[in-house]
Amino acid sequence: MEQLLHWFDLIGIVVFAFTGVLAAGHKQMDLFGAVVLACVTATGGGTTRDMILNIPVFWLQDTHYLWIAAVTGVISFYLIRYLQVPMRLLMVADAMGLAVFVVIGTQKVLELGHSPTIAIVMGVMTGTFGGLIRDILAGDIPLLLRREIYATAALAGAATLVLLRASGKVPGEAVVATAVLVTLAIRLAALRWNLSAPIARFGNK
Template sequence: MNQYLILIDYVGVGLFAATGALAASRQQLDFIGFVFFAILTGIGGGSVRDVVLSEPIFWVGQPLYLVVCTITALIVYCTAHFLESRYIVLQWLDAGAVALFAVFGAYKGLLVTDSPSVATLTGAMTATLGGIMRDVLAGEQNAITRQEIYVTAAVAGAAVYIALWLVGIEDVVPALIGGLVAFALRAGALAFGWSLPRYRPRPGRPFDPS
């Protein structure tokens, strides 16, 4: 596994763990609650990805991921009160984590299956499921039910990474471009309310008994 992609994974876990700890601060939980939310958010999406891929769950063999989450929870526990708007910080940290995990999840899917379609899905799963679980448990409106772009950003970032990989571009370039695409879409959603057209119900046709 490329060293820069391992670094992306650790940074992504740390960013997602920070969002989980910030969610715990909004609920005024104790330190154990901070650690729980940090670990759940930091490793949740990647754990589901590895189960789907029938791979060993990544943090079981590398407990350093749990250490990263715990240290992140401690830092947020000691500093969250300095932030004026923890929810805004949470959202922007989440955007960075989505960008990183969209790329790493796609890489892991390609590594295991060599299938672009599977890799796109694993990229989206890795990038979004941890945040969705965090919001559901914290009682926040999760990103799926909000109108702004979220999963779409992860899918787009993963797809760009995979497309560049398919045409033979190697090293850090595909990861950088794919991550920037995912972050730009998510940032646009946060800053400008970007969203896709939503379903609008239409009146049903009148019943004709004949």
């Protein structure tokens, strides 16, 4: 189980770092800007979670996470210079990172002994805040605050993990995999069919 979560964690770091570079590329940033976006996207959600929970920040304890994000940033920077990268790829890659980090965050908080409610909130935060910081730094409206089904997908994935784990009838690896797939499926379905959440309206507007 720990090995699976570790690999998911590394996958999430790489994927989110890649989305940071894609966002930098669409804004025509230089190498430094691209690596900064890569690192903050990959570590922002987990950093926020650890600071709120008052536990050691994960990449300060194990700096290889930061190095992986930075190296991914450099490689991706030169890769996208020679490839035509559509904005759609950013959305799909972001969905993958969201799914992985939501599950990692939720599982970690449960293992620390916090309640399911706190685990779900922290899981959603882990999955979404890296992208939130990335979008703010890139000068875009964060995906988290748009009409798109984004936080809802994260919430569904975190809740799935909590419920399956509480049932005690599903092996740990299957719980993690199912929660990742639920988050990813909802987010990709929203992208594929342009699904969105209801918006607030004032009067008859």
